[in-house]
């Protein structure tokens with residue numbers, strides 16, 4: 001596979017970003033194969049994260065019974081039933097403990113010298129294990145937001161549509177799907193094929209000059 005530098009991806013990237021919109025009406029006959037969902041998740045996981053800890057975890061809800069369980073928890077939003085899958089994006093508060101394994105793999109692949117990896121791992125474990133719970137939660141939420149955005153764009157690049165959802169009962173979600181204490185729900189993302197007659201409505205954005213300051217805040 002060629003690298004991003006070798007490909008002329010700019011036009012495609014722009015189309016993917018500009019054509020993505022939150023879709024709430026899906027064609028219920030379209031099932032995204034698990035291999036494709038896995039590919040989307042794998043690509044999403046190339047997102048940056050704090051010290052490359054990759055503390056995101058994904059619970060994929062794509063069978064009918066699980067969709068029925070999730071539907072009332074997600075404020076009965078119908079996309080949970082009609083989209084091919086809804087992905088529960090979770091942030092693992094203990095995820096930083098994988099840093100040793102991650103850095104060892106980087107060494108094995110020749111991305112990082114072994115002595116650097118060892119030091120990096122030790123420093124990271126010391127740093128993250130000493131953080132207050134609220135700070136750790138904020139880190140996994142930021143990383144979870146990044147992976148979620150990349151997931152939606154990776155789906156769109158393959159011709160699928162998504163909607164991110166914060167409209168769900170967090171406590172009920174935790175109870176119903178037995179989510180352990182170390183996993184923080186970040187958001188739900190339904191993925192599927194937009195219904196032919198409802199491709200998602202356009203939404204306006206604030207003028208760029210109203211949201212950008214240069215060097216000093218306005």
Ligand SMILES: Cc1cc2nc3c(=O)[nH]c(=O)nc-3n(C[C@H](O)[C@H](O)[C@H](O)COP(=O)(O)O)c2cc1C
Nearest residue numbers: 020021022024077163164165166167168187201203
């Ligand atoms: C964190 C978050 C939570 C959201 N929650 C919901 C939701 O529960 N239900 C829904 O229909 N849309 C939800 N949305 C989608 C937004 O309404 C949508 O992104 C916004 O209106 C902009 O439209 P666009 O995504 O089509 O560009 C959410 C978006 C975000 C980022």
